[in-house]
Amino acid sequence: MLVPCGHLDKRNVEAEIELIGDTKLVIKxxxxxxxxxxxxxxxxxxLARRIALGFAPIPEDADDLVQEAFVTxxxxLHQLKDPECFGPWLAAIVRNEGRMWYRRRSVQPVLLALDGDEPGDPSPIEHASVRTARESVVRDSVREAIADAISVLCSQQRQVVRLHYLEGYDYTETASLLNVPIAAVRGRLDRARDVLRRELSEMVISKAWGLGGRDLDAIRAAATVASSDPDRQVLNAILFTGKGQIVSTDTHRLFVCKRESFAEMPRALISAQLGRELRDTYADARNARLCIEENExxxxxxxxxxxxxxxxxxxxPDWEKIVPAEWMSRAIAKCGDWLQSLALLSRHNGNETDxxxxxxxxxxxxxxQRITLRQDHQAASAAPGEIAHEVSVWFPARFEQGEQDLIMAMNPVYLEQSxxxxxxxxDxxxxxxxxxxxxxxxxxxxxxxxxxxxTMPMRRVDRPRSGGDVR
Incomplete structure (x- = not known):
């Protein structure tokens, strides 16, 4: 039976590795x-953690940055042409991860002082046990990411990866244990490395979140409400708040949707063209994955x-300020009654005036105990003193709050979309x-x-009217 020497001398091998320079370590x-x-x-x-703390002052966030940098x-690693430059190369990766992390976070500073404690600079000296624990967490996280990538390999590829990379057998020993030629071992390892590189790249380059039909409908709605003015780029966008909400506005109305699927996403402001293409070209799509990368x-x-x-x-813009905390009137009615009544008014609209x-x-x-909708498009366009025809429709409602009647002029398209x-x-x-x-x-x-x-009401223009209710 073949017993590989490297497997028996694992501790000695690790001790020898500590004496090797970075250049040889990179090659290995x-x-x-x-x-x-x-x-x-x-x-x-x-070194990596000191750089990370410059972007993320909270230690836990800095540890996450270091982890992502090491996975990257x-x-x-195959792209590093000069092994002697591993340190500066790694530092550049950490800085890039830090910039990406900062972009994903809110511009509002993080509150560090609680319960009257004064914020201060972190101590330059950490206990060795704490530092070692953090290093261990990072290494374990990297290994976990690699293990997840290995799980997608076919059984033959997993066997050679486990024996050669994880248990330390060389090509000859791996071939002997599997009873296959050495060339087969090399070929399987080459194919496995390609798969691992692709899988790990997807984990590092972008974060992806699964979305269902209702999530995609919310993005379509947000794109509809967002401004289409090319000169107002910040409003021609959909805001992912980082708190599970998506927000959009055209200054006349504001759309806010909170869903569990959005809860883990970072804060990001995405051009509304994404939602418009989803709405106009892929209206029937019900499942997708959203990836947020560095610039897109x-x-x-x-x-x-x-x-x-x-x-x-x-x-x-600080959209939360425009949402009142209290309301004088709160009317509750069925969704179907609203939509049927608006459709009835639309059928009686007649020819629109330019x-x-x-x-x-x-x-x-x-x-x-009811809500009445009056279609008065023609009334608004009638000449002074002219009697304009009006159509009204009403439906039952119950009121949680309010005693006085309110009359508001609304854009019917906005009202229906709301x-x-x-x-x-x-129902x-x-x-x-x-x-x-x-x-x-x-x-x-x-x-x-x-x-x-x-939704912001329109200006009211009252004219003489004739007509009656429709029910």
Whole structure:
């Protein structure tokens, strides 16, 4: 039975590796010797962490940066042409990871002082046990990423990788144990390295999150609400808040949707062209993965199609300030009643007049326990003193708050979209919140206030009217 000497002298091998210079360690690591790369990580850990702390003052965040940098270094080690430059090469990788990390975070400074403690510079001296523990965590994380990549290999490739790279057998010993020619071992290792490089590159270069149909619908809705003005780039975008929400606005209305699928995503401002292409070209897509890279976002559909859009490097407006904390009136009605009533008004709209924006008057009546929609597009365009035809439709509502009637002029397209974007069944209840006829209104699903649309009313222009209610 063949007993490999290297397997028996593992401790001696590790002791010898500690005496080898970086250049030889890099050469050994390129050949796939795990102990050599572990030693490189140990030697350069302090340098990498000092650089990381310059970007991420919180130690845990800095450790994450170091981990990502070491995984990147492992994946790209074959690109290092001069092994003597491993230290500066690794430092450049850490700085690049730090810049990517900083872009993904909010521009608001992190609050470090709590309970009256004054923030201070971290101590330059750490206990050896703490430093060793951090180094161990980073090495374990890198190994875990490599193990995940190995799991995608076929059984033959996994066998040679385990024997050669993880257990230390050379080509001859591996061939003997598997009872295959040495050439077969070399070929399987070459193919396995290609797969591992590709898998680890995907883990490092971008983070990807799975999205379902309702998530994609939310992105489509956000793109519709976002401004299309090319001169207002920051508003021609969808904000991923980093807190599970996506936000968009055209200054006339605001769309906010909170979903569990968005919770793990970093803060990012993505051009709305991504959502518009999804809406216009792939309206039926129901599954995808969203990848956020250094300068762009990529949406990969389950069918294999890909869409890309740039990240916007600007500060998004403080949208939370425009959402009132309290409401004078809160009316609740069924989603189906809203949409059917708006469709009925649309059928009675007649020919639109150029340069006149259609309007619908929304009458909230707590006394009558109903909501009335008045289509008065023609009234708005009638000449002074002329009697214009009006069509009205009403539906029942219950009121959680408010005693006075409110009448608001709304863009009917915006109003319909504010209902549809909630993605509710016809029997589901929609809550409409308002304070006055000139302040923003809010629509949301009853019991699910994490998704809502805020819309600014139009200016009211009252004219003489004739007509009656339709029910």
């Amino acid at each position: 690591a390129k050949r796939g010797e795990r102990a050599a790369f572990d030693e490189l990580m140990r030697r350069h850990y302090d 270094a492992y994946v790209r 976002a990529m949406l990969r559909l389950a069918e294999g199609w890909e869409m890309r859009a740039p990240l916007i490097d600007e500060v998004y 340069n006149v924006l259609p309007r619908v008057l929304v009458v909230i009546s707590p006394v009558d 209902i549809r974007f909630l993605a509710l069944e016809p 589901a209840e929609v809550e409409l919140c308002a304070n006055s006829h000139y302040n923003p209104i809010l629509t949301r699903s009853v019991g699910e206030g994490d998704t809502f649309i805020v």
